[in-house]
Amino acid sequence: MKKVVVALVAVLLISALAGCGVKVSHENSKGSYNDKLVIGLDDSFPPMGFRDENGEVVGFDIDLAKEVGKRIGLAVEFKPVDWDGILLSLNNRDIDLIWNGLTITNERKEKIGFSKAYLKNRQIIVVTKDSNIAGKNDLKGKIVGVQMGSSSDEALSKDSALVNELKGTKKYSNNTEALMDLKIDRVNAVVVDEVVARYYMTKKPGVYKILEDNFGEEEYGVGYRKNDTELGEKIDKALEEIKKDGTMDKVYKKWFGEK
CATH class of the missing domain: 3.40.190.10 (Periplasmic binding protein-like II)
Known part of the structure; x- marks a missing residue:
């Protein structure tokens, strides 16, 4: 009997709240x-x-x-x-x-x-237009930029053999900062989503180029x-x-x- 009373009180309370304009969660019905x-x-x-x-x-x-x-x-x-x-x-x-x-x-x-x-999408390597970096092998001894926690970060870290040959990696809160640092030579290359790079390059024509080597499709x-x-x-x-x-x-x- 006690369970029935408690359930009835709960139903009445929800009805009262709804009638007063208080929003009731739809979690049970729609997620x-x-x-x-x-x-x-x-x-x-x-x-x-x-x-x-x-x-x-x-x-x-x-x-x-x-x-x-x-x-x-x-x-x-x-x-x-x-x-x-x-x-x-x-x-x-x-x-x-x-x-x-x-x-x-x-x-x-x-x-x-x-x-x-x-x-x-693909994870690609972007360098400046006049860079002599032509592929992954040329990244040895260089500093590579990536967005922290991104798929680019993950894709690069999976290539442990290459990472061990780098001078270092620099991680950024966003890709825009990484590409800006690339432009002023604070990093030698950036690993980034192709969709981002190609859009960014339309806004900065003649500054960057994309290498044929990449870190895979996704x-x-x-x-x-x-x-x-x-x-x-x-x-x-x-x-x-x-x-x-x-x-x-x-x-x-x-x-x-x-x-």
Whole structure:
């Protein structure tokens, strides 16, 4: 009898709160998020997500996330987060999604869920236009820059034989800082996502060049908490629709030009 009374009181309390306009969590019915998705990102990661001259967050992933949000009926909010701790921010519910050129890896799959891949990328080596570095072998005795906690950082560290031959690695909070230091010779090369490098090079023509050697191909996906599988399915469905109806091609052309 006591259990029945407690359950009845709980039901009445929830009803009263709802009637008074107090927001009741929808966690049981729709996952650990509410009517708005808070998307975590590195806001210095052009062209995936970055701030324009007016301070607004823009980019390829931003446009894509807004379109998906519209199709699944949820507002989106973009929240800059320290990339090195972004998985923790997601699982601590500071954000609801990671949507910012997030590489799908087995290590990350152990901690979070992923949408299906929506874009391919490579980890490439960028040097200055007049550099005599022609390939990986020429990096021996040199200083290489990477973004801390990024896929570039991980890709470089996996090549332990090369890392042991380097003079050192310099880690940055974002790729923009790394490429700026490369320009003024504070580092000799930068390992970076190809999508970032190619966009950055259109803004700084004649400054950099990309080497043929690279650290492998990868795929980008949207990261979500493992218990938010229903949300993941909705995102997959929306992304598939966006690919089929030509919206993906339009967004791609806006940020990367023709394929």
